Amino acid sequence: MPISFDSALGIHTKALDVRARRTELLATNIANSDTPDYKARDIDFKAVLSRANDHLSSGLSRSNARHLPLSNDAESLNLLYRVPNHASLDGNTVDxxxxxxxxxxxxxxxxxxxxxxxxKFKGLIGALKGE
Incomplete structure (x- = not known):
């Protein structure tokens, strides 16, 4: 019986992808903290992971490479604008x-x-070795 890494690793790989993308966004926000009219962006991590979990639990998969993707990859994240606690005179929303x-x-x-x-990988290796 073949091992499916998607089912073995669960949602953790998607969580890692979303965390990496969020790191990029937060770093961009910090880098632009003095840029006039820059609007801080962020990701709603729970909503993205919930969507990804729904796709995993529904059992949907692409049976052909030409089929449309399930649209839960890191590029299709719904980026949100952060609401500032204090208004800035130059329009920048980064705190x-x-x-x-x-x-x-x-x-x-x-x-x-x-x-x-x-x-998870240590557990898979242990299972393969028969430990």
């Missing part, structure tokens, strides 16, 4: 402290996702 805190939190959660995947 540096909030962005840095979100970046640190996301980095920690990214590391947790890597740890979960590491444990």
């Amino acid at each position: 540096g402290q909030l962005e840095k805190a979100a970046f640190a939190d996301n980095a920690l959660r990214y590391q947790a996702s890597l740890t979960f995947l590491d444990q």
Whole structure:
């Protein structure tokens, strides 16, 4: 019986992809904290993962490479604009402290996702070895 990595690894690979994309967005926000009229962007992680989980649990898959994708890849994330706590005179909506805190939190959660995947792979290797 062949091993399906999608079913074996579950939602953790998608979580890692979304965390990586969110890291890029948060870094861009921090880098543009002094850019006039820059609007901070973010991802609703729970909504994206919920959609991905629905696709996994529904059992949908592409039977042919020419079929349309399920549209839950990292490029189709619904990017949201962050609502600022305090209005800026130059129209910039980046709150540096909030962005840095979100970046640190996301980095920690990214590391947790890597740890979960590491444990999954160790379990698969153990199963293959018969341990």
